[in-house]
Amino acid sequence: MDKQLLQIYYFEIVRQCDFALLAVQHLKMALTSNDTGSLTWYSLQNFLVAVGNLSKIFWPVKKLSEKRGQELRKKLGVLDNVSIAPRIFRNHFEHFDERLENWAKSSKRRNFIDSNIGPQNMIVGIDTSDFLRNFDQNTWILTYRGDSYELKPIIEYLNTLRQKTNKQLSESLLNYKD
Secondary structure, eight states: OOHHHHHHHHHHHHHHHHHHHHHHHHHHHHHHTTOOSHHHHHHHHHHHHHHHHHHHHHSOSSGGGHHHHHHHHHHHTOOTTOTTSOOHHHHHHHTHHHHHHHHHHHOSSOOOBOSEESOGGGSOSOOGGGBOEEEETTTTEEEETTEEEEHHHHHHHHHHHHHHHHHHHHHHHHTOOO
């Protein structure tokens, strides 16, 4: 990859880290103000989109871009098993319409619990698969029909990735020659 394109990717990686971390700040504000709806879920969704965008940069969908992803992962020391790799939670939110249809077809009791804030066990007698989007503000774990996504390790990793990328970007700009 040429130097200019590499720098552009570095800028984009920093931007997506910033977007995800800004979403975390908004989430904290929402939780502090006891928001039970819009700002909390807006923040969570935007966090997932930014992390999903990072995942696509490092693990591109198109085979033609595989080399780019490998090169960026190598330059920034991003491992394949890192917490930002999976896009399943971004997909749960992005494809909610399809997920809702799947829930309607597969739910035994059709108890619909969605956009819940708090531990899942605060509501008893509900099948795990009937909890769609749930956020536990005490553990910072997002769940969707039994799948769990721990936000704290991802947030820590984003801060580290942002620092590494900024360092690489600075070095790249210092060494840039036309």
